[in-house]
Amino acid sequence: MPKHHLGAHTVDNGGIHMAALRAGAAGFTALQCFTAIPKFYGDKSTIKPERVERFGRALDEAGIPAKNVVVHAAYVLSVATAEPDKWERAAAGLAKEMERSTTLGVGAVCFHPGSATDGDPKKAAERVAKAITQALRSVDGTTRLLVENTAGAGKTVGRTAEEVADILRHVPDELRERTGYGLDTCHMFASGWAIHESAKRQKEILDEWEQTTGERPGFFHLNDSEGAFASNKDRHMLLGEGQIGAEPFRWLLADPRSRGIPLILETPQENYEIADDDASADPFDLRMMELLTSLEARR
Template sequence: MSRLVGAHFSISGGLFEAARRAGALHCNTIQIFTKNSNQWEATPLLEADIVRFQNECSAQGVRLAFSHTGYLINLATAEDGVHGLSMRSMMQELKRAESLELPFIVVHPGSHKGAGEIVGIVQVVESLKELIDDTEGFRVKIALETTAGQGRSMGYKFEHFDEIFKRLPAKYMKRIGVCMDTAHIFAAGYDIRDKKGYVATMKSFDDLIGIENLLAIHLNDSAKDLGSRVDRHENLGKGYIGLDAFTMLLRDKRFFNVPFVLETPKVDNDANDKKNLRIIRKIVGDI
C-alpha cells in the first residue's frame, strides 16, 4: 500500500477543486481550509457541495482529506472577546469537518498574549473540553499543531502538549491528537538535521506527547535557522533543515501510517509542489 502523501490545496472555485488539484499531482492526501482562513464567519456548506467534494475525492484517488482551521482562532487567550470569537469559529470548523466526514482538523494552540504559559495551557485545556462536550457524538478529532514559538504562541515546546494532555481526562483524549510541523519544531530549537539530533527529538516527542497521538506531519523546510522562533517555510532541501532530516523522517517505520502534507511556498503554477513531491517520492520509493 502506498504511503499517505500530499499537500495543502486551495479550495478556490469550490471544495471539490482541491481534490482535482491533488489528482493532477497524483496525491492521495489533501489538507484544505473549509472556509476563508482570515475570517471568523463562514457561509453554510450546502449538501450539494459536500457530495461533490466527496465524489471528487473518490474519483481522484484521494484516500485522506483533513482540514486546517482559520488563522484567527486563539484557544490559549484569556481575553473574553477574542476567546469567544475563537470558540464560535472553532465550533463552525468542527461542524464543517464533521459534515465533510473529515477525520480531524489541525489548529494552532494560540497565544497567551502575555498572560503566561501556564494560563495559556489552562485556557487550551478548558477550550478543548468545552468544544468536545459541545460536539458529543462527533467523530472528527482536533490535532494541535506544533509551533515555532513566534511571539507568545503556545506549542513550541513538547512539554506544552504534555501539560495539556495531563490535564485532559481520557474521554477527551479520544478526540485529541497532534500535528507535527518540521519547520516549526526546527525553528523552536529541535535539531533534526543529523541522526543524533533526530533520534533525540523523536524520543522527546514520544516521551512527552506519544507517537500514538500523532495524526499528521507537515513536511516543510525552514527559511530561518535553528532556534530562530520565526515561522517561515521553505521548499524541501532549500532551507536550513536539509534533505537528510526528511530522509530519516520519511523512512522512519513508526510514521509509515501517518499522512505527510507539504505546506511549502506556492507559485502561480504547481512547479514547487511537483519538485517537492518528486523529492518525497524518490526518498520513499513506493508512491
C-alpha cells in the same frame, strides 16, 4: 507496514473539491484544505450539502481517502488568549470548524493554539484544552482535533512537547482519543529542535515528543525553513531549498512514525492564480512529489 500518505495544501480556487482534484493530479493520497476563509473566525460559517457532495465525489476521483484529509482551522483562533471576549469567539470558531469538518467526514482538524497573552503558559494550556473540550462536545463523530506545534515566536503556546502535553492532559479522558497533536518540521526547526543535525538526533527528538505526550503525532507538516535554526520564524520553503535541507526528510520517511498518517506539504505553489476549473497539478507539487518519492526509495 502502513504506507506513507503524502499530500499538500493545494490551491482551492473554484472550491475545496478542486483542491482535492489538484492533489490527486499530483499523485498525492492525502490533502489539506480550509473550509472557510482562514483570516476570519468562521464562527457563523456553515457548509452546504451540495458542497459536501462535490467534495466527496472529488476525493473519490482523486483517490484520496477522507481519513487522509486534514482541515486547517483559521489562523485567528487563538484559544490560548486570556482576553475573555476574544477567547469566546475563537472557541466558537473552533467548534464551528469541527462542525463543518465532521460534516465533510475528514480525518482531522489541525489548529494553532495561539498566544498566552497573560504570559502564563500553564493557564493558557487550560484555556486551549477548554476550547478543545467544547468543540469536541459540540459535535459527535470521528474527526479528530489536533494541536499543531508552533515556531515559538512571542508568547505562542505549543513550542515544546511539555506545553502540548499540558494541553492534552486537561482534556477529559472520555474525549482524549478524539484529540492529539501534529508536528510541523519548519516550526520544529525554527523553535530550536535540531531535526537537521543527524538521523540519530531527529529520532531522539521524536522519541521525546512521543514519551512526553504519551502518543505519536497524528500528522506531519513537511516544510523546509527560510529562517535560521532557532530563529522562531515561520517561513516555509520548498523541501531542500531552505535551512533544513532535503536529507532530514529522508530520515523522517524512514521513521515508522511517519507511516499511516497524513504527511502534508505546506510549501509554496507556483500557480496561485490557477483558473477555477483547472484541475491540473501545481508544478511545485509535482517537483516535491518526485523528491519525496526519491527520498522514500533511499530510506
